[in-house]
Amino acid sequence: MISQFLEESKSKWKKLFLILTGLLFLFLIISVSLGSVSISPEGLAQYLISGTAGSDSWDMILSNFRFPKAITAILVGAALSVSGLQMQTLFRNPLAGPYVLGISSGAGLGVAIAIFLGFYFGGILDMSGIGRSWLLVVAAAIGSGMVLGIISLAATKIKDSVTLLIIGLMFGAASGALVSILQFFSQAENIQAYVIWSFGSLGSLSWNELSIFIPIIFIGLISSILLSKPLNALLLGENYAISLGVNIKKNRLLIILNTAVLAGTVTAFCGPIAFFGIALPHLTRMLFNTTNHLLLTPLVMIFGATLMLIFDTIAQLPGMEATLPINSVTALFGAPFVIYLLIRKRNLNYTY
Amino acid sequence: MSGLLETKSLTIGYSQSAGTKILQQDLSLSIAKGETISLMGQNGVGKSTFIKTISGLIPALGGEVFIQNQKISALSKNEMARSMSVVLTEKPYAQNLTVLELIAIGRHPYSGWMGTLNQKDLEVIEWAINETHINYLANHKIFELSDGQLQKVMIARALAQETDLIILDEPAAHLDLYNKIEVMMLLRKIADQGKGVLISTHDLQVSTQLSDKLWLFNFNEEVKIGTPEDLILDGSLEKTLYLEGYGYDMMYGTVENSRKPKGNISVAGPDKEKFWTIQALKRNGFLVKNKADVQIDIRNEKWYILQKSGENVCNSISELLDLLKISYQNLK
Numbered sequence: 119m120i121s122q123f124l125e126e127s128k129s130k131w132k133k134l135f136l137i138l139t140g141l142l143f144l145f146l147i148i149s150v151s152l153g154s155v156s157i158s159p160e161g162l163a164q165y166l167i168s169g170t171a172g173s174d175s176w177d178m179i180l181s182n183f184r185f186p187k188a189i190t191a192i193l194v195g196a197a198l199s200v201s202g203l204q205m206q207t208l209f210r211n212p213l214a215g216p217y218v219l220g221i222s223s224g225a226g227l228g229v230a231i232a233i234f235l236g237f238y239f240g241g242i243l244d245m246s247g248i249g250r251s252w253l254l255v256v257a258a259a260i261g262s263g264m265v266l267g268i269i270s271l272a273a274t275k276i277k278d279s280v281t282l283l284i285i286g287l288m289f290g291a292a293s294g295a296l297v298s299i300l301q302f303f304s305q306a307e308n309i310q311a312y313v314i315w316s317f318g319s320l321g322s323l324s325w326n327e328l329s330i331f332i333p334i335i336f337i338g339l340i341s342s343i344l345l346s347k348p349l350n351a352l353l354l355g356e357n358y359a360i361s362l363g364v365n366i367k368k369n370r371l372l373i374i375l376n377t378a379v380l381a382g383t384v385t386a387f388c389g390p391i392a393f394f395g396i397a398l399p400h401l402t403r404m405l406f407n408t409t410n411h412l413l414l415t416p417l418v419m420i421f422g423a424t425l426m427l428i429f430d431t432i433a434q435l436p437g438m439e440a441t442l443p444i445n446s447v448t449a450l451f452g453a454p455f456v457i458y459l460l461i462r463k464r465n466l467n468y469t470y
Numbered sequence: 471m472s473g474l475l476e477t478k479s480l481t482i483g484y485s486q487s488a489g490t491k492i493l494q495q496d497l498s499l500s501i502a503k504g505e506t507i508s509l510m511g512q513n514g515v516g517k518s519t520f521i522k523t524i525s526g527l528i529p530a531l532g533g534e535v536f537i538q539n540q541k542i543s544a545l546s547k548n549e550m551a552r553s554m555s556v557v558l559t560e561k562p563y564a565q566n567l568t569v570l571e572l573i574a575i576g577r578h579p580y581s582g583w584m585g586t587l588n589q590k591d592l593e594v595i596e597w598a599i600n601e602t603h604i605n606y607l608a609n610h611k612i613f614e615l616s617d618g619q620l621q622k623v624m625i626a627r628a629l630a631q632e633t634d635l636i637i638l639d640e641p642a643a644h645l646d647l648y649n650k651i652e653v654m655m656l657l658r659k660i661a662d663q664g665k666g667v668l669i670s671t672h673d674l675q676v677s678t679q680l681s682d683k684l685w686l687f688n689f690n691e692e693v694k695i696g697t698p699e700d701l702i703l704d705g706s707l708e709k710t711l712y713l714e715g716y717g718y719d720m721m722y723g724t725v726e727n728s729r730k731p732k733g734n735i736s737v738a739g740p741d742k743e744k745f746w747t748i749q750a751l752k753r754n755g756f757l758v759k760n761k762a763d764v765q766i767d768i769r770n771e772k773w774y775i776l777q778k779s780g781e782n783v784c785n786s787i788s789e790l791l792d793l794l795k796i797s798y799q800n801l802k
Binding site for chain 1: 525526529546547548550551552554555556558562563564565566567570572573575576578579583584585588594596603608609631662
């Protein structure tokens with residue numbers, strides 16, 4: 119009876135995963151064909167088969183802009199969703215997200231220091247595109263890495279997970295304050311450069327940067343899948359998890375490291391992309407009605423990647439020259455959907 | 471004797487920055503296979519601390535805990551999880567798991583890196599579900615379950631962990647009589663299969679009717695060990711539960727009314743009716759004696775009150791009580 123039931127649910131989930139993966143590819147195709155210049159389906163097919171779409175400008179657009187951007191969107195979507203999920207389960211808090219431990223604030227502080235101090239040392243604004251983007255990446259990575267280090271140290275000392283959460287929030291507040299002070303003393307163009315960074319952007323990565331971005335995110339995603347089992351035990355509460363043989367301190371440190379590396383890398387390369395990491399785990403749980411992390415972890419990755427592609431396609435404003443900031447698009451289109459689902463389900467707790 | 475669990479001069483308590491607080495010391499206790507033991511004592515006497523200490527959640531302040539002749543400090547977390555499972559009073563945090571998924575988490579110490587279940591795991595899960603009679607729930611979500619159903623599911627999860635020792639904290643709390651009896655029978659059956667069952671409880675029914683032995687924790691006193699009946703007869707149980715002041719009736723498991731008795735009454739009739747009539751009379755402050763001025767005779771489900779002034783007939787205990795109250799008021 120049990121094995122039969124398990125077989126049925128296994129085939130049901132297999133089907134769902136196949137459909138979702140299919141959707142991901144469909145939206146990948148749509149995403150790379152739409153934009154200020156539309157690329158015809160035949161051209162795209164030709165490009166995928168023979169490596170050229172039949173026109174130099176199309177080739178250039180596809181290989182230098184559209185594909186890097188689409189790959190970035192997929193990885194960012196998967197990374198932020200899965201780190202949000204892990205933080206929500208670890209802290210047993212529906213408001214937790216990838217940035218709850220202060221990762222993005224740390225990155226923001228690093229970038230702010232780079233931009234505002236860079237002005238005094240010859241001016242970051244004068245630097246050429248590549249040098250400048252790498253400087254920002256390094257600054258953000260140092261900032262988030264420092265927060266990560268302090269939080270991990272605290273995680274080995276502190277027993278209670280909620281205390282860690284509060285320490286993370288305090289970090290966010292403190293670095294926010296430092297950024298404000300830096301802004302107060304700087305000039306308009308520096309503030310503008312910082313504000314533009316804080317909008318988030320999926321389109322600033324070239325293959326050069328992707329060669330670092332892809333492997334780091336990939337390792338993070340695989341570790342996330344391996345961490346699903348202890349996360350499942352944590353669903354019963356910490357005491358039950360311990361009685362099941364879970365080493366809480368070790369696993370908590372691993373989970374924090376993993377999400378921090380994922381969220382930190384995303385922030386370093388794409389800026390702080392808010393909303394997505396908090397909302398997407400909720401969306402996934404509500405839509406697919408499961409809390410089992412063995413299913414939920416791959417689900418949020420695929421679903422998050424697909425949704426980020428869709429948001430990115432919307433942000434490109436097909437047929438127009440301009441691109442909207444990705445942060446505004448995710449919140450603008452995502453929030454009403456989450457609200458709708460919440461009202462329909464009435465109680466968030468039942469989705470946990 | 472093969473002890474599933476043994477403590478040797480164990481001292482339990484908390485060490486805080488302000489100093490250590492010792493709750494119990496010199497505990498030398500053991501659980502054998504097939505034994506059900508109830509741990510009783512007042513709030514704050516160290517029952518939970520004891521359970522946390524033997525399950526390795528908090529360190530012992532002195533002495534040693536042995537699981538199957540091995541020190542727990544020498545066992546890995548996984549080895550501990552394979553030899554001891556717990557059912558706590560806290561509800562699982564996640565409510566949207568299915569019963570089957572929750573029980574499957576019980577296989578955590580055995581399953582592989584990815585939590586995949588092999589044929590053996592599935593068999594054990596199916597066995598745990600059958601033992602606890604929750605087949606009809608397998609597909610339900612946790613938030614749909616009643617307290618009694620959830621308790622059985624949590625016991626099934628502990629069974630799926632395949633441990634020789636199962637520790638339960640207040641398994642009968644919040645359960646109605648029917649579910650309590652069901653859980654008790656289930657625990658009895660588990661113990662009969664050769665497992666050790668340790669229950670921390672305040673429930674007299676659970677402790678006296680289910681367990682082979684009681685461990686009574688008292689403040690500043692040695693722990694008392696014995697069969698429930700011995701401990702009732704020598705007054706230890708009464709003392710542990712501090713019921714003396716309330717005139718606890720160990721025979722009937724009821725609390726004597728401390729009010730001044732209204733009068734003496736004798737009761738005669740079939741056992742069942744007699745039992746419940748006496749209960750009602752005691753609750754209302756009458757003393758029940760073998761011989762008294764007022765007699766109650768129960769015949770054909772009618773209550774006859776015989777006193778000097780005459781005879782009255784009542785159809786129910788509530789009528790009887792009303793009548794008695796009136797006649798005693800008149801006497802004053």
